[in-house]
Amino acid sequence: MSLIDARDIVKIYRTGDVELRALDSVSFSIDRGEFVSIMGHSGSGKSTMMNILGCLDVPDEGEYRLNGHSVGGMTSDSLARIRNSTIGFVFQGFNLLPRATALENVELPLIYAGVHARERRERGVSALERVGLADRIGHRPNQLSGGQQQRVAIARALVGETPLILADEPTGNLDTATSAEIMDLFTSLNRSGKTVVLVTHEPDVAEYSARIIRFQDGRVVSDERRDTDA
Amino acid sequence: MLETLRTALRSLMSNKVRSLLTMLGIIIGTGAVIAMVAIGAGASQSIQQFISGVGANILIIMPGAPSVGGVRQQAGAGATLTTDDAEALQREAYSLSGVAPEVFGRVQLVHGNMNWSTLVTGSTEDLFYIREWKIEDGRFFFDEEARAGTKIVVLGATVAKNLFGEEGAIGKIIRIRNTPMEVVGVLAAKGQTPWGQDQDDTAFVPFATAQRSLFRRGIANSVQRITVAAVNGDSVPEAEREISAILRQRRRLEEGEESDFDVRNMAEMLDAAAQSTRVMSLLLGAVASVSLLVGGIGIMNIMLVSVTERTREIGIRMAIGARGSDIRTQFLMEALLLSVAGGLFGIGLGTSTSKVITGLLGWPTVISPGSVILAFVFSALVGVFFGFYPAWKASLLNPIEALRRE
Numbered sequence: 001m002s003l004i005d006a007r008d009i010v011k012i013y014r015t016g017d018v019e020l021r022a023l024d025s026v027s028f029s030i031d032r033g034e035f036v037s038i039m040g041h042s043g044s045g046k047s048t049m050m051n052i053l054g055c056l057d058v059p060d061e062g063e064y065r066l067n068g069h070s071v072g073g074m075t076s077d078s079l080a081r082i083r084n085s086t087i088g089f090v091f092q093g094f095n096l097l098p099r100a101t102a103l104e105n106v107e108l109p110l111i112y113a114g115v116h117a118r119e120r121r122e123r124g125v126s127a128l129e130r131v132g133l134a135d136r137i138g139h140r141p142n143q144l145s146g147g148q149q150q151r152v153a154i155a156r157a158l159v160g161e162t163p164l165i166l167a168d169e170p171t172g173n174l175d176t177a178t179s180a181e182i183m184d185l186f187t188s189l190n191r192s193g194k195t196v197v198l199v200t201h202e203p204d205v206a207e208y209s210a211r212i213i214r215f216q217d218g219r220v221v222s223d224e225r226r227d228t229d230a
Numbered sequence: 231m232l233e234t235l236r237t238a239l240r241s242l243m244s245n246k247v248r249s250l251l252t253m254l255g256i257i258i259g260t261g262a263v264i265a266m267v268a269i270g271a272g273a274s275q276s277i278q279q280f281i282s283g284v285g286a287n288i289l290i291i292m293p294g295a296p297s298v299g300g301v302r303q304q305a306g307a308g309a310t311l312t313t314d315d316a317e318a319l320q321r322e323a324y325s326l327s328g329v330a331p332e333v334f335g336r337v338q339l340v341h342g343n344m345n346w347s348t349l350v351t352g353s354t355e356d357l358f359y360i361r362e363w364k365i366e367d368g369r370f371f372f373d374e375e376a377r378a379g380t381k382i383v384v385l386g387a388t389v390a391k392n393l394f395g396e397e398g399a400i401g402k403i404i405r406i407r408n409t410p411m412e413v414v415g416v417l418a419a420k421g422q423t424p425w426g427q428d429q430d431d432t433a434f435v436p437f438a439t440a441q442r443s444l445f446r447r448g449i450a451n452s453v454q455r456i457t458v459a460a461v462n463g464d465s466v467p468e469a470e471r472e473i474s475a476i477l478r479q480r481r482r483l484e485e486g487e488e489s490d491f492d493v494r495n496m497a498e499m500l501d502a503a504a505q506s507t508r509v510m511s512l513l514l515g516a517v518a519s520v521s522l523l524v525g526g527i528g529i530m531n532i533m534l535v536s537v538t539e540r541t542r543e544i545g546i547r548m549a550i551g552a553r554g555s556d557i558r559t560q561f562l563m564e565a566l567l568l569s570v571a572g573g574l575f576g577i578g579l580g581t582s583t584s585k586v587i588t589g590l591l592g593w594p595t596v597i598s599p600g601s602v603i604l605a606f607v608f609s610a611l612v613g614v615f616f617g618f619y620p621a622w623k624a625s626l627l628n629p630i631e632a633l634r635r636e
Contacts (some may be wrong), residue, residue, distance in 0.1 A: 056549060056629050077553045084551025095546045095633065099244045111233050112551040
């Protein structure tokens with residue numbers, strides 16, 4: 001069974017009388033352990049697809065199954081639970097809580113999963129260790145560099161032991177060298193068994209993945225698997 | 231739950247000035263409620279003490295309102311009560327422990343170059359016992375003197391202080407309406423009535439003295455009122471019936487004929503005063519609650535701003551797995567914390583304000599645990615009530631929109 005199974009997904013935005021088909025009958029599936037990049041220019045529908053994949057939004061038509069659960073028609077509470085248990089998000093703008101320490105930020109998903117304080121702390125620390133920030137536990141986001149902030153965000157995505165990591169332009173705010181470090185981190189996470197889905201418009205970044213799905217005008221225009229120098 | 235509390239606490243602490251200002255409304259509101267209720271309760275308690283201390287058993291007989299050609303005059307305007315009535319009561323009523331006829335008026339007392347205007351009452355020795363006066367210096371006057379019209383006077387503490395200062399007053403001669411009188415006694419101070427009247431600003435002279443030298447009245451023997459004491463508080467109704475019966479008999483009034491006198495029960499009069507105090511304190515409390523309400527609106531206002539400011543944070547939390555209810559609880563908790571903390575500070579403010587009021591103005595205040603709990607619970611409810619709308623608004627945010635917001 002695929003982890004992600006999208007079938008004939010349609011998403012329509014209406015502004016006044018104008019109807020925009022942001023996604024027009026999109027189908028693909030992603031298996032566990034894959035490293036996939038979703039590429040496209042702005043307006044290609046890749047962000048809309050990302051929102052649907054991340055269970056932040058539901059399709060108007062078609063069926064999206066995540067980890068065996070059909071997402072269509074779910075209540076917002078059920079979507080929140082699915083997000084919490086299945087998806088680790090990494091955003092372009094890091095999206096850390098500015099007033100919380102690195103560890104508190106990493107613990108956040110566990111709070112909503114109802115994990116006890118002690119276990120939360122242990123798992124938070126080990127997630128920060130995995131991204132190489134064991135010595136930055138008590139720092140606040142404004143005391144960290146961009147790359148370090150993104151590592152904290154990745155640790156936050158790891159801590160819930162979710163099968164899927166969904167990253168939206170994770171290197172968009174970083175310089176080239178730091179981008180490479182972050183992408184190496186994703187690669188090693190993928191090797192350790194995580195399914196990683198990247199949304200990006202940078203071909204350099206997509207190079208790291210084993211499969212690239214290209215979007216244009218709300219449709220999938222190509223879906224190619226390639227050999228990475230593993 | 232504990233986690234929500236910690237999160238809420240952190241977000242409030244991160245903006246201390248704003249949190250404090252928001253709380254200020256609740257602090258002032260709760261403080262005002264507590265202080266106002268304390269003032270009201272203090273007033274009615276001191277009235278109650280006054281009733282039980284002074285004269286729950288006192289009855290006052292006033293001349294009735296006479297009809298002159300069908301026009302009723304003011305009560306007490308007639309001269310229908312006489313010393314004979316008083317004597318009859320003394321002789322015949324067995325439910326009374328004391329009877330004191332009174333004439334009184336406001337006159338000037340002069341000693342040397344000092345003068346003082348006060349209420350001078352002419353009465354008998356009984357009045358001191360009925361009104362529970364204590365002697366500080368010297369003595370009361372006796373019934374023989376009351377009948378004989380001896381030119382002596384017993385001064386209240388305030389009068390003595392104003393005429394004589396620190397000197398001893400006993401044996402000194404003062405002039406009242408140009409009549410020289412010897413001071414034979416100074417009364418122990420009683421202090422103020424609950425409505426702020428100085429009970430010690432008074433003087434007593436023997437009944438006959440007052441009648442002959444101070445207040446010459448049209449009808450000889452007429453008295454302005456008769457103050458009597460029932461044997462005890464329980465026998466007040468009995469005494470009331472007896473007085474009525476004796477006086478009606480003396481006047482040969484038929485059944486159904488209107489009495490030309492009034493018997494008033496001191497306790498009832500004071501009860502009425504206590505009643506009006508209660509209404510007053512209720513009003514004060516209501517006005518104070520309005521300020522608590524305004525404080526609540528302040529909380530709502532700030533929480534709405536806070537939700538808008540923290541839209542992105544809400545988006546992050548939702549993306550990571552917070553349900554709408556988690557977000558709602560978080561903001562509700564913040565509002566609740568603000569109002570509860572405000573309520574606690576307000577209790578402090580209210581109690582200290584009450585103390586200051588008692589200290590500076592001398593008003594008695596009573597802080598009842600009930601009013602503290604009520605004000606506290608009310609402030610917490612205000613927090614929940616006014617925190618709910620912003621919290622609910624936050625919980626309905628769309629995570630995609632919220633994440634996009636800068």
